[in-house]
Amino acid sequence: MAPREARVVDSFEMHIADLNATDLDRLHALSISVGWPHRAEDWQFVREVGEGIVAMDEIGRIQGSAMWFPYDAHFATIGMVITSPRLQSNGAGQWLMGHVLDRVAGRDLGLNATRAARRLYHTLNFSREACVYQCNGEAIAPPELDRPAGGVLRVLELGDLDAIVELDGAAFGADRRILLGRLLTCSKGIGLIRGGKMEAFSLCRPFGRGHVIGPVVATNDEDAIAVVHPHAARHAATFLRLDTREKKGRFSDFLSRCGLPVCDTVTTMSLGRRWLTVREGDARGKPRTYALASQALG
Numbered sequence: 001m002a003p004r005e006a007r008v009v010d011s012f013e014m015h016i017a018d019l020n021a022t023d024l025d026r027l028h029a030l031s032i033s034v035g036w037p038h039r040a041e042d043w044q045f046v047r048e049v050g051e052g053i054v055a056m057d058e059i060g061r062i063q064g065s066a067m068w069f070p071y072d073a074h075f076a077t078i079g080m081v082i083t084s085p086r087l088q089s090n091g092a093g094q095w096l097m098g099h100v101l102d103r104v105a106g107r108d109l110g111l112n113a114t115r116a117a118r119r120l121y122h123t124l125n126f127s128r129e130a131c132v133y134q135c136n137g138e139a140i141a142p143p144e145l146d147r148p149a150g151g152v153l154r155v156l157e158l159g160d161l162d163a164i165v166e167l168d169g170a171a172f173g174a175d176r177r178i179l180l181g182r183l184l185t186c187s188k189g190i191g192l193i194r195g196g197k198m199e200a201f202s203l204c205r206p207f208g209r210g211h212v213i214g215p216v217v218a219t220n221d222e223d224a225i226a227v228v229h230p231h232a233a234r235h236a237a238t239f240l241r242l243d244t245r246e247k248k249g250r251f252s253d254f255l256s257r258c259g260l261p262v263c264d265t266v267t268t269m270s271l272g273r274r275w276l277t278v279r280e281g282d283a284r285g286k287p288r289t290y291a292l293a294s295q296a297l298g
């Protein structure tokens, strides 16, 4: 029998480079390699509203990525953390995160960790806060709804930015004006107005395999359902997604009826001050985030 030949095939150096200077198709190939649904356009969107780094090898291949979204001087989310499958469990994730933590030093941090990443963030002292339910599927048109009590629904316009920034800020805990302004330009928005005041809103945009609904901010399940209903009806029979922390209750029942079962979960974690300002059982009457803008954006 011929002697078995062995050779080392993975011995190369990587360096950190600016994600914004990276070819979009290469970033897209990286997220496809880990089974993520992002389109090149979705990468372009996160590049416009955040900052990031890539791990690049000697011949320009992208082997990893990590981004941060600094909403204000005090708070940022971290997302789009990926290492190429053949490198995983070799320390590249830790290495990338070390660079990210240097760049966002001084800020409180939040992120939504996949199962694969939970241990990485735990090692970096992030604490678990909540579970996020990724609900998606082929949407089913929900039954007609009565008009929301005492309110009217209307399509959002660019002039509504101040009102949604205020409502979102009360729920999210930071001012996301730049992100929301950018989202308004590529989303269909629905607002619930009572007594001239915006009491709930939802945005829905193309993402991944279809459309994603988010963010959604409301003070109760009925209002959240009222602003999500028009998107579910509009996208019936097509792929629709919504990421929520609502585990049970009328809102999550409504999502199931719309053909959006829970398909995966991620874990909201934070480093520094606690992120989620509205704790379970303490939420009545206060605006809260019923749907995330995305797992990376919070």
Ligand SMILES: CC(C)(COP(=O)(O)OP(=O)(O)OC[C@H]1O[C@@H](n2cnc3c(N)ncnc32)[C@H](O)[C@@H]1OP(=O)(O)O)[C@@H](O)C(=O)NCCC(=O)NCCS
Pocket: 034, 079, 080, 081, 082, 083, 084, 087, 088, 089, 090, 091, 092, 093, 094, 095, 112, 113, 114, 115, 116, 117, 119, 120, 123
């Ligand atoms: C999550 C991810 C970025 C980790 O990158 P990595 O290069 O494997 O990270 P490291 O080698 O530095 O390992 C970091 C820790 O995670 C652990 N780990 C790595 N892959 C793991 C997996 N698939 N399941 C469980 N733990 C895992 C390592 O053992 C290590 O633990 P330790 O620090 O206690 O030793 C990578 O697995 C990945 O890209 N996954 C797919 C995309 C994804 O889920 N991204 C996270 C978005 S929040």
